[in-house]
Amino acid sequence: MAVRVCGGRGLGREVAAVVAGLEKGLAAVNPEKLVRKHVKTRAGKLYVDGKEVDLKRYEDFVVLAVGKAAAPMASALLSILEELPVRGVVSVPRGTNVKHSLKPLELFYAGHPTPDEKSMKAAEKMLKHVEDCGRRSLAFALISGGCSSLASLPAEGVTLEDKIEMTSALLRAGASIEELNTVRKHLSAFKGGWLAKKTSCPIISLILSDVVGDRVDVIGSGPTAPDPTTYREALEILRNRRVHVSENVWRRLEKGAAGLYPETPKPGDPCFRHVKNIVVGGNFDAVKAAARKMEQQGYRTITLTSRMTGEAREAARFLSAIAMDIAYRGIPLKPPAAVVVGGETTVTVKGSGSGGRNQELVLAASIYLKGLERVVFASLGTDGVDGPTDAAGAVCTGRTYRKALAIGLKPEAFLANNDSHSFFSKVGGLLKTGPTATNVGDIAILCVSRR
The missing domain is CATH 3.40.50.10180 (Glycerate kinase, MOFRL-like N-terminal domain)
Structure with a gap:
């Protein structure tokens, strides 16, 4: 499965190496x-x-x-x-x-x-x-x-529209897949x-x-x-996330918690x-294959985790800190080095923009990595679809932030508006595969080359 970089001309050899790693990861989960x-x-x-x-x-x-x-x-x-x-x-x-x-x-x-x-x-x-x-x-x-x-x-007393509304509300609130499916199963x-x-x-x-x-x-x-x-856990998730759902959903879960519907x-x-x-x-198969490909291309490589979760922009902050340590201190690896991670982050949507968790992860990373030379970071949804967009993910370098400023764009404003797809459409760096007919979560590769 080919991974195409849109508007990525001149991004360099490191981007090509990262793309090759992503392609190998996809091939491993055929x-x-x-x-x-x-x-x-x-x-x-x-x-x-x-x-x-x-x-x-x-x-x-x-x-x-x-x-x-x-x-x-x-x-x-x-x-x-x-x-x-x-x-x-x-x-x-x-x-x-x-x-x-x-x-x-x-x-x-x-x-x-x-x-x-x-x-x-x-x-x-x-x-x-x-x-x-x-x-x-x-x-x-x-x-x-x-x-x-x-x-x-839908279970008795619940409509398809009720379930659609509930799912949308929980996703916008940043609920994890475990939370979402706990509620889904009881409806x-x-x-x-x-x-x-x-x-x-x-x-x-x-x-x-x-x-x-x-x-x-x-x-x-x-x-x-x-x-x-349990039904009680499903109710607790809705209350903690403070989401608006239909009366049918509340009624079904409350009756279930009271024993009026079977668990x-x-x-x-x-x-x-x-x-x-x-x-x-699963995800580890893709991560392992991507890491092997990075090693074959001459990068000292570490597979950090296949269980990355949490807010996309916080994951970006953590991975960017690792990139800086590699670049400036040679830890945990000396350049040329690659860090491969997998999992599935979440995005708490507060803006009105367009994007997906992988694109938001990379946009946030482009801000943290600004000015860091010879660094590439990419993240990809293995199903080929990142949010309600035509992209699978995105790639940035240490020059992406400066490039955005040069054409009058403020990366922080796009991040605040959850508008990562618009950002990379203008700056370049969207990753596209089309539907891959597989799905094992996300793969991300951080690559730091010698100065």
């Missing part, structure tokens, strides 16, 4: 390759994570794929299952270029990041497929980032383990993680995973005895 790594056939036998699955026990195979990587994951699994009788559903974001036939699976192009009627229909069809499973059925759930939007079925008839609860047939879930820490109950809001969170299936629930949740790939 969904088809990850499925084939964990599911294999040998001599007519099926092996999942090295353990044999006795195909003679089954005569009905169900494939339910949902998320940004659903199409390539389903394509890989269909080619492995070959002539076996398969039925099921695939739900991908509207506009996805599905390159291979997924027949006999039913394909839905659903709303993302905002769910729509197709999202509801896909969730309903998936529940119907597992409800129709019998003693000789085996189900595969292929889950990746975007699942929460692409298969969305859903699909997430939070309910898919697993609807059947007694074995389910093998192959999960591509876009969540820091790879918690299966958080990825895609955990349709096949036990949910340790989501919890750890220890018998329904999970027949479920195997397997994380086939």
Whole structure:
């Protein structure tokens, strides 16, 4: 997958090296390759994570794929299952270029990041497929980032519009993915383990993680995973974040906390005895591959973390401090050096501008790094989409701040207005990939060369 720098002419060899690192990170989380790594056939036998699955026990195979990587994951699994009788559903974001036939699976192009009627229909069809499973059925759930939007079925008393409003309010308040999904699961008839609860047939879930820490109950809001969170916790999140949500949402959560609605299936629930949740790939795979590429290009490299969270501009402050220590003191590495991190930051939106967490991270870094020679910093969303923009992320150098001033722009004003996309559109440095058909969170690379 190519990463293109827009308006990046003359940015130099260091930018090219960082872009090569990002491209290698993306290649490492190719969904088809990850499925084939964990599911294999040998001599007519099926092996999942090295353990044999006795195909003679089954005569009905169900494939339910949902998320940004659903199409390539389903394509890989269909080619492995070959002539076996398969039925099921695939739900991908509207506009996805599905390159291979997924027949006999039913394909839905659903709303993302905002769910729509197709999202509801896909969730309903998936529940119907597992409800129709019998003693000789085996189900595969292929889950990746975007699942929460692409298969969305509101619980009793809640509308799709209620859920959309709640999600938007929490995102603008800077809620973490864990907080967001805690609330989502308690407003859903699909997430939070309910898919697993609807059947007694074995389910093998192959999960591509876009969540820091790879918690299966958080990825895609955990349709096949036990949910340790509660209605009371969901209420506490809304109160602490002081967000405006509909009366339907408050009523559902308050009644649930009072025991008037059943809790989501919890750890220890018998329904999970027949479920195997397997994380086939995640952010660390991308970070590790990017770091290896930076080493191959001659940079002393450290993989700092794959669990970066918190406000984007605060993460930028921390990483910029590391860049200064490398440049001026040679710690923790002497130049030429690269620091690779992964994870997913958040942005508390206070302005009216356009951007995403990666672009905001890089804009903030351009301010902290101003005047520092031979430094490059880039951050990229592995799904190719950073916020409601056409960019995947951005790249800056120690000269970006000065370049902005020279054309009459004040970086601090753009940051205050959460307008990172407009800033990099004018200054140059937007990173674009188009849809990548994968999603494991974000990758960022900090590169400091010799003076």
